[in-house]
Amino acid sequence: MSLRTVGAVQGQLGFESMPRKLIKVTPSRLSVWADCPRRFRMAYIDRPTPPRGGPWAHSTLGAVVHNALKALFDLPVGKRTPDAAAALVGTHWKDDGFAGSEQAATFRERAAGWVHDYVAEADVDHDPVGLERWVSAPVGTIVAEGRVDRIDQRDGELVIVDYKTGRHALTTDDARGSQALALYVLAARRTLRRPCTKVELHHLPSGTVSSWEHTDESLARHLRRAEESADEFQLATDTLKAGGDPEVLFPPTPGRQCSWCDFRRNCDDGRAAGPQIEPWAMLAP
Structure with a gap:
């Protein structure tokens, strides 16, 4: 469902005049919403949470x-x-x-x-500022938060480090385009009150480091995207609580990702999209 459609329903229900609250946002929530609204509902709204699949x-x-x-x-x-x-x-x-x-x-x-x-x-002689550090801070219309693998301090500035073990080596474009890393920058600089612009993806299988130095403009672009997504899922959530139809507000997005979705057993559309892969299928050959 589009933001415009949900917004129209919200207006009919009288939500437009309500005070606006900051929306808590994690990279995981944003990723799941973009991937499949139905999966988002099952993961973050339905209680009790539907049973998930086994470990990968x-x-x-x-x-x-x-x-x-x-x-x-x-x-x-x-x-x-x-x-x-x-x-x-x-x-x-x-x-x-x-x-x-x-x-x-x-x-x-x-x-x-x-x-x-x-x-x-690597240089492991210096203690990081944070390891598996939870950061959370209000930015714009959201509260950006999440757990950062490592936060270094170099030359008086913080550096966000993310470990990767996936099948494919990463590039500068991956570091630049990572919404998760950009949100970590915004949250870390507010939480720890120090300058922070640089992000790094450390891909251990290839031994490579892909880095990007954010500007205010690039961070603002990531923030706008996060705010738009947060508005969408919050509007859908509020409308659901007011009696909206979950199938309309949180439609499935069938695709190849259904083959490894944790909620596949609870989704007819997902099972129809293709066969389930084995739990070890996403390992490198």
Whole structure:
């Protein structure tokens, strides 16, 4: 449903004259709304929340790498060695979502190698300003918030660092176009009261770093997009609470993404869109 259509319904219900509240926004909420409004409703509005599917191997892999790197920075500087980092992968490892113990062992070894090589090349002698740091701040018509993998301070300015373990290497365009990283910049500079413009994507499988230096103009563009999406899902949510039709307000968006949707079992349209993939299908070959 378009913002204009929902807005018309809101006007009929008398919401236009109500005081406007700031809308809490996380990158995850924005991504899910853009992906599929029905999935958004199931994830964030329906109570009780419909049952989700099982774990995904690629998500397990990413979580293990994140946890290992966080644990590394909790160590004294002298113990932050590549071997220690690789060992922490084993400490935090889980087999959830993998095809079996053999496949899990293969990727455990692979992840340990990524982390080892990353720490061998990275500067780990300085303590980050934040690790898995939650930031939240009012910006424009929203409250931008989320959990940042790492926040560094370099030359008096904050740098947002996001770890990636996906199948494909990333580019400068990925860093520039990431709405999540832009929102983290806006929230971090308000939360920590320090300058912040730079974002970095650290892709461990390829050992590459893609960075972007935001300007006020580029941040404003990301903020406008986030505000528009937030208006849409908040209008739909308020209208639903006032008795609106959930199927009209939160329509499905069937597509290839339905093959790995966590709410597939609760969505006839999603199941009809295509076969479900295996939990390990999104791992790199």
